[in-house]
Amino acid sequence: MISEQLFNILVYIWIGLAIVIFPVLLKIIVPYGRHTSNSWGPKINNRVGWIMMELPVVIVFSWLLFTGDALKSLPVYIFYGLFMLHYINRIFIFPFKMKSKANQMPWIIILLAICFNLLNGFFNGYWFGYLSPEYSISWLYDPRFIIGMLLFILGMYINITSDNKLINLRKGGKKGYFIPYGGLFNSISSPNLLGEIIEWLGWALMCWCLPSLSFAIWTMANLIPRAVDHHRWYHHRFPDYPKNRKAIIPKVL
Numbered sequence: 015m016i017s018e019q020l021f022n023i024l025v026y027i028w029i030g031l032a033i034v035i036f037p038v039l040l041k042i043i044v045p046y047g048r049h050t051s052n053s054w055g056p057k058i059n060n061r062v063g064w065i066m067m068e069l070p071v072v073i074v075f076s077w078l079l080f081t082g083d084a085l086k087s088l089p090v091y092i093f094y095g096l097f098m099l100h101y102i103n104r105i106f107i108f109p110f111k112m113k114s115k116a117n118q119m120p121w122i123i124i125l126l127a128i129c130f131n132l133l134n135g136f137f138n139g140y141w142f143g144y145l146s147p148e149y150s151i152s153w154l155y156d157p158r159f160i161i162g163m164l165l166f167i168l169g170m171y172i173n174i175t176s177d178n179k180l181i182n183l184r185k186g187g188k189k190g191y192f193i194p195y196g197g198l199f200n201s202i203s204s205p206n207l208l209g210e211i212i213e214w215l216g217w218a219l220m221c222w223c224l225p226s227l228s229f230a231i232w233t234m235a236n237l238i239p240r241a242v243d244h245h246r247w248y249h250h251r252f253p254d255y256p257k258n259r260k261a262i263i264p265k266v267l
């Protein structure tokens with residue numbers, strides 16, 4: 015059993031690592047999807063890759079949550095349910111909808127993502143399974159819970175509808191890449207990544223604990239650099255790419 019004090023120190027180190035990795039990710043292009051490269055070693059089918067990368071967080075989080083002896087009330091089951099809703103889409107729906115041109119991704123990306131997901135699953139699962147104080151039912155009426163949940167739902171909606179829009183650009187057997195238009199795509203290049211950030215910020219707010227905050231920080235550290243890479247790639251690939259479009263935050267970045 016890990017003491018709460020040691021656990022919190024470990025989460026602070028984990029958050030510190032995300033802050034250190036953020037500028038590193040701004041300098042390198044992570045090679046999957048449109049950025050796939052042959053210089054990152056052996057590769058694997060990307061559908062299998064997505065499932066392998068994301069499944070560990072579900073297993074570890076669920077195992078620790080349900081085997082731990084902390085008292086669990088309805089709010090915790092709602093946090094867990096929303097978390098699982100996201101990952102059911104990411105593991106069992108999203109990979110089978112993709113019509114990817116480069117349908118391979120490097121093993122090294124999968125291994126790094128598995129490490130991330132094991133640790134993220136550990137921190138959140140151990141917290142809710144073993145250490146978290148019991149949430150009272152009145153937490154369901156707390157503005158942090160309500161606003162957090164609304165943000166989560168909004169973020170998930172933006173994430174899934176934007177992923178669908180991108181995937182549908184290849185409808186009818188079309189191949190290659192196209193400029194997406196409509197909705198948030200008129201303001202930013204990666205609404206799907208913005209949606210995912212909003213989702214986990216909302217989840218952090220409704221859970222109101224250090225491990226959920228660490229997940230939101232890691233999501234930003236991963237996805238802001240990826241959105242910047244996508245944005246540069248669009249400009250490089252399409253000379254007529256809309257000039258007023260930003261990478262991930264309308265009018266700002």
Ligand code: NDP
Binds near residue numbers: 049116
């Ligand atoms: P992308 O936006 O690069 O791609 C999503 C899908 O749409 C892919 O199948 C891609 O094909 C296709 N696509 C994208 N742009 C175009 C275009 N212009 N024309 C035609 N097809 C296109 O998403 P990411 O790979 O960056 O992320 C995928 C999902 O995973 C997102 O929902 C993201 O939020 C999530 N994610 C979460 C992370 C986290 O840390 N929580 C980390 C990374 C991703 P192709 O594969 O051929 O490029």
